[in-house]
Amino acid sequence: MKLSLGSLLLLLLLPWQLYAEDFVFRVTVNTTHPYLKAPVHLAIDLNQTNHDIVLFYKFALKPSDMYRIEQIDGKHDDTLYRAHHHYDYILYPLKEGKINIAFTMIKRITDEQKLAYSASGDRDDFKKLQTKDMPVALPPVILDVKPLPQGTKLIGDFTLSVEIPQRSVKAYEPIPLNMTIEGEGYPPLLDPLIPKIEGVTRFFQKPQVEKYPTKAGIGYRVHYTLALSAEHTFTLPEVTIPAFDPDKNRRYALTIPSAAFTVTKEDVNTLVDTIDTPPPYRISWEWLYILGEWLMIFGAGFVSGRLWRWQRIYTPRSIHPLVAKIDAARDKKTLLRVLMAHDAHRFAPLIEKIDKDLYDTRQQTLKSLKQEAKELLK
């Protein structure tokens, strides 16, 4: 490998430190020529050199789309007059060529008195620490990122495990596949993991990513849960995932072995949902029934109205109840009782006549008296 002048200069500066006012800034990188997406260990130390002041740091790596950062450790020792901060990062370069890793740094100077005053506050009477904040411009770390070998899909040292619990299923029954890629390196997220197969439907689930600490940095364990479904028997072809281990500078491949699946045909009729399936389409004549009902109601109303009219025309007038009682009277005394009971004043002349007839003359017939009573009613 040929070293350029710039690369040589960078190698000379590793580790390099900056003596700023009041503190020293030290950066250590394990490599300045990483491969694309290969993890780079970045250690940063901030040590106070001016022991006459109380100093605090506010330090961070500037986020960028040129790299991805994971902080894996950090130690903050804010001992008065001797403040020391240590940061450990894993950095994944995302662009080839030279990239700058920039920092933001604010130096915060205060004194013991101010510190004591701020500590005297409480929840209800918070006293902010009065500091003199000064931004410090730190020079960026420059990485020269190398391209990956052609066709590389995984970067790091990974292993693959495949679990196929079922190889014989019924038509369209899902065939579960569980695969796990585990190791150190750039997060092993592949999409799709299984290529398209004719006549087979693939069902993917979002991969479940586990992160765990390792001596070198961070390890990843990614679980892929997917399922296949087909009508006919098929064979899953062998899938090779090309990988590259930047630490050992070697290429290797992870292989999903070929697997044959036996699919037996299912009777289609047994698959039909007989409970929730809508009834087969047919022409509805319900509107005709409704129309018929309405016509019947209309007809009934019309006929009722007519009947009422006919009844009014043809029904004979009801007989006056008093006339009925007069007709029903079997003797003169009964007739007298009826007339006295109902309207003695109206029938007064007739009452007197009946009275006279009953107890004196006895000349009138019952019929004539009844007739007279009816005439008085008119």
Place this chain on the structure above:
Amino acid sequence: MTETITRLKNELRKAVVGQERMIEGLLIGLLCEGHILIEGVPGLAKTTTVNALSRALGLDFKRIQFTPDLLPSDIIGAQIYNPQDHSFSIKKGPLFTNLLLADEINRAPAKVQSALLEVMQERQVTIADETFALKKPFLVMATQNPIEQEGVYALPEAQLDRFMMKLVVTHNSEEEELEIIRKGARKAFGNVDQVVDKEEIFALQEVLERLHIDPEVEHYIVTLVTATRDPARFGLEALTKELRYGVSPRASIDLYKAAKAKAFLRGNDHVTPADIGMVIHDVFRHRIVLSYEARAKGITSDEVITRIVETVPIP
């Protein structure tokens, strides 16, 4: 004697058109010394008729307009203190008269109505510790309006029982109405003159007392009265639930007297069942107490009386 009655009726007709039933009822009350309660809507000549009767009889007449703020002393009188000689004198109220028109009697509160009780029954008035007998004849003719129900006090049963008859005055016939408007427009209602004096009335009352009434007819009266109290005995089981109380013994007496008076007014010297039948509604209608169910069904006391008269056989 019927000539006196005819004369009286003719004189009354000068001031009153139609209302024969009311006039006849008032005459029965006069002959029997019974108090009359007249019920009818306004404008049916209730007051005019009583007024005309008093003039035709030449009797002393007073009218009291009953109001909610009326006090007993307003009608019976009171003791008045005389500061000059430090003594009390009696100021007699309008009750001291022959004919008393108690207009709209149901507008007065219960204490005023109670003050009338003693007067109507005993025909005497007590003011402070003195009791005064009223001059004969003494008749109370009370009117009440059946329409208005707001601000009226229903007459208690005890007082209603003291009225011999309750006359229900209805509107005149069309012919009578025509005569009224013609006379009213021409102001042609004549002045009523005295045509009968007190002595003649007393004489008529004596004749009335002598009028014959057969024991069977007397029994008929008792049977009718009993039928209001125990209708089931007469095959009127349906009335048992509708009647709360039947009529009182005072009703028997009044029916007896009213039937006699009716027979007299008809010119008969004896009482027949027809006389009873002609007055029974007026004598009984305010005395029968209907049950709640009957009132809820809209049954009237007149309907109950009708069914009793229809059912009880006549002698």
